[in-house]
Amino acid sequence: MCQLLLLLAIVLAGCKEADEGKGNQMSLMQATNPAPVSIGDKPKDTSTVQKVKEDVMAFDEIYDVAVVKGKKDILVAYKVKHLERFRMKDIEKNITKRLEKDFPKENFTVSSDYKIFLEAVQLKEDMKQPDFSDKQAEKRLKSIISLQKEKT
Structure with a gap:
């Protein structure tokens, strides 16, 4: 038995x-359509990340965007529609140009890497926890950005 x-x-x-x-x-x-998030949640930063998300979603090739703003950097991770994946470098270049034109004072890290997207969404979820400090969030954002920069 x-x-x-x-x-x-x-x-x-x-x-x-x-x-x-x-x-x-x-x-x-x-599409998970995560809300854009700002570490520290200043009203000005919140409106900036919302505008960044709207700018990136304006591209027809994009169907999902995660935006995380830290003290100095803004991480923009996005998913490209399947048939547009052949032009990913061009899409990334166009997004970067547009963001730098619309927000010249901001420092952007733009990525179409799915792992970076998942890490950004996970960071957003972790920030909802009451014991997850802004300092921890900033450190995690920097590690995600360094992960993006080290990819080949």
């Missing part, structure tokens, strides 16, 4: 993971 219960528990646990895998496979295709 004990062996039967153990076997049943293993089978049910195995089935649960298979369902979660399907959701993870589709996450590249689905």
Whole structure:
């Protein structure tokens, strides 16, 4: 009887993971549309990150954007529509030019890397926790930016 219960528990646990895998496979295709976030939440910064997100979403090739503003840097991570992936370098260059033109005083890090996008969304979620300080958020943002710069 004990062996039967153990076997049943293993089978049910195995089935649960298979369902979660399907959701993870589709996450590249689905838009999560995370709200832009500013470390420290100053009203001016909040309006800036909202405008940055709107500027990037204005590109037809883009379907999802995560924007995180720190003290000195703004991280812009985005997802490109599947058929536009052949032009990713051009898209990144165009986004960077537009952002630097519209916000000349800001320092942007722009990335189409999905891992950077996920890290930005995770940082946003972590910032909702009451025990996650602005100092921790700024440190994490800097590590995400350095991760983006070290990619080949």
